[in-house]
Amino acid sequence: MREFQLKLNETQKIRLDKALQQIQALSSKNNSSAFASVIVADTIPVNHEDGVLKGHGTSDLDGEVVATLCGVVERVNKLVYVRTLRARYKPEIGDIVVGRVIEIVPKRWRIEINFSQDAVLMLSSMNMPDGIQRRRTAVDELNMRSIFEENDVICAEVRGFQHDGSLHLQARSQKYGKLERGQLLTIPPYLVKRRKQHFHHLEQYGIDLILGCNGFIWVGEHVEVRDAMVEDQENKPDQLIKMSDRNLMSIEEQEQTYTPLETRKVICRIANAVRVVSSLGFNLTVEQIMDIVEMSISPNIEIHEMLGAEFYVQIAEREVERRSSAGKRK
């Protein structure tokens, strides 16, 4: 099994096993009817009289519907498809993703988003830092590196597939753009559910949490919507010098980019919470992460202890409680 490498002592092992068994019992009780796991080459039972639409992960074999993936069978009216677990990210229009710039090519950035190909962010499909709507000139093209460089982590929205099959992104709002001063975590994308809200500002800690649909999670210091960028543009010559020589930053600037120790600790705490949840294979939600962070703060658990065996077991047990109470309410 995909088990995290942990040194569990005997009691912890028993507690963890028990918790995981309870989870299994709960979930099979809650949705026993809709629940149908299939693996590659399993026949999916369908009623041919009603007519069937074969969706993703299915194929036709002598009139039977056969799965081509491992996952769960989903039925929507006539449509039958297999929802995979543990596959790469499959983009849908409007998804919010976090990605990494890997290459700058004329008029566009190539961005890694855990999809089967690199995504493309056109210079023309993002708001200029100065906020003016205008045609992009050759000068803008030359200054692309001042917006995003290679290896920058950015956040954008999926715009759609172009005719040639490439995936395009857009960043037409202040909330999208470069992410700085924080941590990027990669988790399996199926653990992130599509919701209305993917940007979370955790006010009590001053942290921004972005749950990218592609399984890239950003935990970083909260940034106000960037007015600073406008200033930067005004004194551009300065900025370019700054780029070339970061060591010679003035003291004020260093203060500006300095993240207080407290904030950094909270970032680590949240990041560890995400790590624990994803390695246990639980669905990732903000409420749950916040719950875990609070749970770790109150009994004074050190940040590094959050990745220790004891904490894993506690989280698993807590998840059992949460799910069983949620089940009762239904």
Place this chain on the structure above:
Amino acid sequence: MEFVSPEGLRLDGRRPMEMRQIRGEVGAVSKADGSAVFEMGNTKVIAAVYGPREVQNRGQQMSDQALVRCEYSMANFSTGDRMRKPKGDRRSIEISLVIRQTMEACIMTHLMPRSQIDIFVQVLQADGGTRSACINAATLALADAGIPMRDLVTSCSAGYLNSTPLLDLNYIEDSAGGPDVTVGILSKLDKVTLLQMDAKLPMDIFENVMQLAVEGCKAIANYIREVLLENTKQLEHRRGI
């Protein structure tokens, strides 16, 4: 040399038609998209699948299907005599090719155009039948990676020694110089995707030996299905609603 004793037992105590113990486990490499360990007796193989991902070498990109690549290697410590083999010797190139072709036959490459799938297999312990074990491990890893496949490919070898067909040869039997038939099948579609033999056999005996190997493949397929189903169920349960 006597490979089957008068009592009908082989050197390692198996019956002629008995397979070694098999064990499969998915999720051995955490950073890979899919991974698996597969054991057949003392033969132990690890496989990792990366992809579908952006094609590294633009020239190889295909606009209508995915590029499948495979790399087979043997760990230095996998055999008794610790030989330093140069990477990319003829044997491993050949096996890489065999595995690639076998897997490509079952992956639905047309669903993932302009991308590439990398399969890495490494032999951790070699005791005969590494080819088969590699294919089985690769199947598990591909299924774990969520790559659409027509069917599960499974592979098993069989041989013919002391006028007896033997299933799943180990190293001693393999190096006896007798015929070694490696078969790979798609169990549901009942099709053969791989057939290799490196000696001569009369036609009627060959059919028996091959039939034996196919039976072995089916047994392995059943086991692999169990492993995958268990894994899928567990992932879904863990995830919750």
